[in-house]
Amino acid sequence: MKVFGEPIARLEDPRLVSGQGRYLDDLGDQSTLAAAFVRSPHAHARIVDVDVTAALEVDGLVAIYTYDDLAGRVADPLPVLIPHPALHAPRTGYALAPEVVRHVGEPIVMVVATDRYIAEDVCDRIRVTYEPLPPVVGIDNAFRAEHAVHPEVADNIAGHLVQEVGDARRAIDAAPHRLELHLHIERSASMPMEGRGVYARWEPHDRSLRVYSSTQTSTSLRFALAHKLNVPVDRVEVVAPDVGGGFGVKIMHPFPEEILVPWAATRLGRAVKWAEDRREHFISSAHERGQRHTVRVGFDDEGRLLGLDVEFLHDNGAYTPYGVVVPIITATQLLGPYKPGAYRVEFHSLYTNTLIVTPYRGAGRPQGAFAMERTMDAIADHLGLDRAAVRERNLIQPDEMPYDHGLMFQDGRGLVYDSGDFPATLDKIRKLVGWDDFATYREQARTEGRRVGIGLACYVEGTGVGPYEGAHVRVETTGHVHVATGLTTQGQGHETVFAQVAAEELGVPVEDVTVVTGDTRRFKYAVGTFASRAAVMSGNAVALAARKVRAKALRIAAEALSCTPGDLDIVDGVVRSSAGGEIPLKTVAVLANPLRYAFDAETTRATQFAVGGHLDRPPIEPGEEPGLEATDYYSPLRSTFANGAHAAIVETDPETADIRILRYCVVHDCGTLINPRIVDGQIHGGVAQGVGGALYERIVYDDHGQLLNASYMDFLIPYASEVPKIETDHLETPSPLNPLGVKGAGEAGVIPGAAVIAAAIEDAEGFRIDKMPISPSELWELRRRHEAGEVPGLKRGVRP
């Protein structure tokens, strides 16, 4: 009967793997118009002229829109979604660029035609004349600010933040040992299998708008659209259909196309659809990751941190619609499970003539973990200590929980770790990977002419940020349970885990629970799916709503069975009393809605001459509502913090510098597990992206701001053949912050990927790895420079 915590198979999979999923581009019909966009081929240019003359004769053309055609709020700049005091110079683009384009891919013209082929043909015939302007590409160039991305932001600095606890610089200067490291992570991008897409229908007779978007937040998009299009919000519904992956990029909203497609639908009175193609995804959605860090650290003879000073530069691309969330997360989450001594962090968020930067799974944490864990390894090497031992000495202990770092986190609340057993995590990863026995393995490999190395990396992840999520739970008169929550699903298995939560709370079979997410027709108040928050936020909201329903069911059943609710339990969909009485939950659902009119035998039992009741009290008591249903919300005090550690063993080819992962181990603590199978799946997917971020994936711009690898020919994503077998162990330290005790698990797998693989390569090669991702040719070049004396070796003298 117990279903919460069980590794049941995903309920949505039979539908999804048998082709029954309905994704954005599956929607619409022959009459649906298609949109396509003319996008800037220049990184920075003034638009001199848009000539559509040659396009007008194309058969099937319906409309061409440029900025001059936009009206009202549609012509306003796009919103700054997350204002922050440190974001002193926010800039956003427009739905269509008015005068200047600031990155390759920025939309300039929207074409609507009878189908996509025609729309694309029309785009080809539109001639845009540009006056190229000097592009700003790369973090160094942006910081040097010889040219500006936005003329009124001459220094290219969008945001600047300093957080400090204690006097870190003084602590470092006074420390017996000091190190300075320069650690870089290159730009990468979410690559969901399904790109973005929007489909909109306008009903002129009641002036209502239905929008489908492949989004991670339908509720917020709804409010944004109502505002932009100046339509009352109750005339707008937004549905996220099946979505083929998000990984963060689809939490950004409203994208220009998300405004323009619905706007065109209202103008034309026709359904309009746009589905992003892969090249558009590369140049017109969003990227992340690009940061350069300078770490100064002071420590004692045992490797204990005394002071940590981190300065980093963050490339935010051409605009800042999503604010400075990513660098704030790096600045805070960098600390991981450690006590830094005095800590100072400072970042500059810089404009460049490249695509915008918004969170990609991990959202600044992979960079932070890379900076911190590389520092731990450097300290160990400097002192000649075991790398795990140095970490152990710096860990926050379980009896120090809750642990307040004295910093402000990305949700505007304190960086306070609620729980976690970091020493146990470290201990488990050492055992799982065989840390203490590796020297033997290395020797054995050496005798075979093989070069191997081991690394480990820890992380702490703030999950389940607020402000809230809600859920609605309704028991039908058939006994079936319908659950609705407002946040969206991109493949995580929400239909399964939320059903498990509701089934457990209500005492019904999990097969009797249906879950709907991301449909504003069913639930209107929500925030969205990001920051590993769905299980924490909606999971608890579903539990709270189901508890309300349960309480109501027991009250009604107690009256029917002439007992008290305390005598009752619900088992397998039947309310049973300790005295032996029972009433099916579906009957309770009938009784919960006093009826004047019956429509079948079941409902006859709820009509006025059938029910008994008290004639001196109304059928619906004050404060009660009809129906066996309830809505509730979960709003946390602050984030709950998951943690974990990864370890990897790699082999590097002595000749070709090819890098192979021999073993990859994960220890993970996301509190109480709702479904261990789904948590494992999340970890596997995260590790796959971590491996990608360490060895393959990078977005490459040239000096002119041209994206050089805008296709899967050149942007490498690991296949199954590149993703190692993942060995996993769990801890379960329940969060004290929420009723279910859960913590988020969605992003964890990716966070320490670059750090742990860099550590293992470094251990194999004997010289420091400061920059990720790394390719075999880059490793080969490092070897050459190391042999030439340009790259110093490790002190511990690993001899390959």
Next chain:
Amino acid sequence: MKVSGTAFLHGPVESVYAVLNDPAVLVRTIPGCETLEPVGPDAYQATITAGVASIKGSFAGEVHLTDQKAPHSFVLHASGAGAPGTVSADVMVTLTDEGDGVTLLSYDAEAVVGGMIGGVGQRILTGVAKKTAGEFFAAVDAVLTGAAPAVEVPAEAPAEVPAEVGAAPTIFSRPRPVTAPAGGLVPGGDFGLGVAVGAGI
């Protein structure tokens, strides 16, 4: 994107320089060049068919020459746009007398390739550019050595050029579409940058 290379041409530097500045020769030797119309001193409007693999189409653009130090060097500026994307390039061309009537041509190009061709075809752009430049130099060399006529033979009526364009006296039109040599190195043939590199060299 930077492309540089060298070629040996069979002619004294003066002849090479003259040929490279003769639009009647250029229109016949630039791979994919459809028309080349003088629009001012050392400035031309050009139509060039180019692409990488399936990303192919017609580029309309401008070419002009500056910093001419006859017969030793000049700088060519080319920019064009078309459905496959945009190309702009600055090409420094230097001619050196190697003796025996042979000239060493060195080119050093800085190019910006935008649009689809830049993002999707990038991996093979340099290779295609060099190959196209090689084809161009071979064609120029053929003119220099007399293996090919320096000007169009009227009997070879343009097959793919609109009649009114072909008839316009100031427009130099290509007599026939260029054919890639058998067993070419890169499938898909020529590409805009190589053309731009070659356009005034």
